Amino acid sequence: MAKIQIFGSLRDLFSGHDVVELDVSNLRQLLIKLPQLYPECAPEIAEGVSVSIDGKIINDAWFTPIRPDSEVVVLPRIVGG
Amino acid sequence: MSHSHVSTTINGQAVQYACPTDASLLEVLRDQLGMTGTKEGCGSGDCGACSVSLDGRLVCSCLVLGVEAQGRTVDTIEGMADKNKLHTLQTKFLEHAALQCGICTPGVLVAARSLLEKNPDPTEQEVRYWLAGNLCRCTGYDKIIRAVLEAAKTMREEQA
Amino acid sequence: MQYIAPTTSAAAVAALAACNGDARLLAGGTDILVRLQADLVEPDLLVDIKHIVACQHITEDASGFIIGAAVPSAQLGEHARLSQVWPGIVEGMGLVGSTQVQGRATLTGNLCNASPAADGVPAMVAAGATACVVGPNGTRQLAVEDIPTGPGQISLANNEMIESFSLPPRPPRSSDAYIRFIPRTEMDIAVVGAAVNLTLDETGTCTAACVVLGAVGPTFITVNAAAEALIGSQVDEAALQAVQNACSTAATPISDKRGTAEFRKHTAGVIARRAAIVAHSRALA
């Protein structure tokens, strides 16, 4: 089970949890399961998020692997100038 | 809008054009003569991108009327290299990476040439103040100043 | 718009008089071209004075300097004698815009544009400069200080032009200075400007002085109290402090995007004091 860290203001979209455990092995599975289990986060996920997996910020790559011991943090979508 | 017929010399060549009397020299160069090396950044004399020499004096071509060029000589960036040989300033700008986006570069080069014609051995402060009217947003000016000082040195050595 | 470039002042003035619409003079063009581009003015006639011989040169004789109305700032700075005798006038005009603008901008334009912040004007007023004004009825001499009447307003008629300026002869141990305050080192409009023109006697006592502020009122402000503090003094600390106080008191600035009224009032004194120090050291040199 991967531990997904939920930050600050996103917590109330996840019933107040700061960590949720999910049986997922890549980013795509994560992005599908999160809104299924926590429907309140669906609009945020649909709007676009970045997910940090083991310190690397991933914007889109669905097949980025998530291992059981991976650090996963859901973040607002990163942009740049 | 009335037009005026103008005979002038641009980069050593006799040129004739008819321009609206309210057209700036910059507009004439760019829109009528296709000399787009001279750039427009503000249209109000605040950025120096349109710098040219008029009878040997550095001016903003956006603040000169096209009709005012009658009987005078205009020198632009297009005339800076001697056919296929770059001017020392141009060479030094490339060697010192004194340009990033390059939009200010023609104006800076024309202004720097004008400085070195008057003062072949300027101090860093003199270069900075002379070029204060040439805005550059990319470089922070550091490499531009170094390139001008280097070019001045090389040109002095070539003269000696 | 029609453009003409007459070779005499008489022809220029005649053209102004003959025009039914909006006729304007073109000297350096650094103000009017900006306004043309921004559609703030749409003149019917533009009269270029740069081909008028009387407008083109700087001359010096026993009665002082004559500066042609079309002489650009850069030419003032290149004139060694003028720079030596009237450094304040040269440096005032030398602060207008960039090197590029210096190649075009004239004292005449700076004066007649009548910006409260004109850098060329305070030192001209402090010098007691006069303008040779040509009109349909001939020529008259007008003190520079009588020309600006308000922001954008001047006392010349629409059919008159300035042909040249005269600077009076200079007693020994005289000099002037102009300093302005801007937020950068270049390329700004003055937030405060101050010109000081003074003469010392052999003992170093100030015998004549004029202190003029710019950008702190609708037009330049001549601060007589500051001049009085200098005259009779050795331009010592007490006199300088009095100049500073008098100038801060005399300034009547507004708050705008370039500075607050409080800041300008305070800085007017600081800058005037610094100008007095520079003028004094030049007069001693």
Added chain:
Amino acid sequence: MSAQTKQFKVIGQRLQRPDGIDKVTGRARYGADIDAAGMLHGKILRSPHAHARILSIDTSAAEQLNGVMAVITRADFPTPHKGFEDVQDNCMAGDRVLYDGHAVAAVAATSKHIAKQAIKLIKVQYQVLPHVTDVEQAIQPDAPVVHSGLVSRRVPKGFSENVVRYSSFGHGNIETGFKAADAVLERTYKTEATHQGYIEPHACMASMGLDNRADMWVCTQGHFWIRNMCAGVMAMESASLRVTASEIGGGFGGKTTVFIEPVVLALAKKSGRAVKMVMTREEVLRATGPTVSTMMHVKVGMNKAGRITAAYAKLFYQAGAYKQATVDFGAMPAFAPYALENVKTEGLDVITNRPRTASYRAPGAPPACFAAESAIDELCQELGLDPMEVRLINAAKGGTKSSYGPTFEDHGLIQCLEAAKAHPHWQAPLEINQGRGLAAGFWFNFGGETCVSVFLNNDGSVTVTEGNPDIGGSRASISMMVAEELGIPYEQVRTTVTDTGSLGPNEPTHGSRVTFAVGLAAIKSARAIIDEIRARLARMWEVDVTDVVWQDGAAHYTGNKAGTFEPLDLRQVADIANNLGGPIAGHHEANAEGAGVSFGVHIADTEVDPETGFTSVKRYTVIQDAGKAIQPDYVEGQLQGGAVQGIGWALNEEYVYGEDGCLQNTGFLDYRIPVASDLPMIDTVIVEVPNPGHPFGVRGVGETPIVPPLAAIANAVSRACGKRQVDLPMSPPKVLASMQKA
């Protein structure tokens, strides 16, 4: 071979850029430098009001003017594709104008002069509405509301409807942390909006056939995005639009979106002619995308040993007339340089009657970093601690859980701080009225969608085709990486930025991504060529492909028949390529993940005139981790340019709005970017801690340099004048007033 130990032949050299000669001779063609036969000139009518309802627009007189070929208003635009509603509204106002300068109508005419006259003939009736432009006023419950109904659920109560988004980040318990502190500092900081200030105004030319297929020439950081946005706004298929990027005269984030481009396209469509439009400088300042203005509450606790025990920031970012997310990119980086047990940052997005903000180099980070680094500096003063040591004590490392969540991989912050400490600048004596400021800063960096093709030409020279407009020398860097990988001289490679019809999609030149992501794709394309050559030669030599290796620019056979086959270099391979099956090319299309974070440390010396509050910058040093500097000149250029933009932000640049909500400083005369005489030389130190996500270790370097300067200068000015500066820009009137306060 790891990036640290690899010996490079091309990379790291100070080679000249391929576009250099064109740029020093005036030959390079920028946005405004192109014409087409029969071309018309476009011009936009803009709102003179900060907020007003448009009651009517009468274009009849303009349409009747001889030479006017098209007049358009919002009515001429289709319903946009989903997601492009705000973009369309920002390009051309609907029933309301939302800021001074908002586009209301546009014309295309046979000359610029006629276009200008036509604009004056358009009559618009406005009903002026109450407006708000200041962030502090905009959040008050009784403030005029810019848009109703945009407030997301998580926004705390007590604000006006202009506060539309809320986010927060952090970990630990800040209250516990503040209790453990020996000193706690609480301050409110403000910054004003700034503009990217690129010298080239936006310019665009478009033509469209009767089949609704169009070609555009645009100065932009990303022509693929311009295509996508224009297609979205004009409800077209992307494939029907071919966009070519001109040389670009600066962007810094401001040219990653559209302003005039869809308008020009709509004019081209209506007139049936090519239309060119070039913005004036006034339009650029009034109606493109400046930065946020901010109000920031910060609270930091520190113990006597210099440990930060807790850090908190609440950021209000005014982001213009539409919902934006910039505040998140202030809240996340604010305390990122530090390893903190207790940290919390909150961001609130505020809309006002100002132009829609656009990106500007590390968008959102510089104000937050100014606030955070100022507070830390002031605590150092209060506790009598050395600001360098305090930063070293608290510095985040590889393995540190960052203030925004992820655990950092290896990065170079500690090395930057050590280099700063060892730099002669840090120990140099100061004179009277001078102060030294130190600040660290962080930016994420970014990769993203990237396509590159590399072609082996018949003569063995190599063409690299990429889709990212080159602002700071990236064509050189990409050629260098390809030359390095192929083992050939730099001069044998030419990199070209191609149009949207010739390559798959690319994110713009933003997020410090080009050298990293395009470089990565170019290297992989080169590797694909190598693999193709190896396979073909193995077939020719009738050997196992694993025995054919590419080394020093040639294919070598390394199997047991060694000595049988002469090595073949790239030119020799090119010569027989057609015999071996045809042209050889490599390409790589990927979503480049793995960008490495970037830290920088800046040292600034300033002198403050005690009588006028005037600040001069006496000395400035930038130290930054570049991972690996491909072309050091261009890395230094980014460091220097970014620092100077930050210096401008700190000292004199600001948007000045009048009581009427209109922008008062619409030119370079009063929007005061630094000029050459304002500055000293900008010293640079490039630290190289390789990014494991790139074959050569590259980290993006473009954005981080603008993050620390606001704080570095503020800390220097505060120490020089003895009064803590909390309000940017530190214009002389403000600094003097602070000094005169008891």
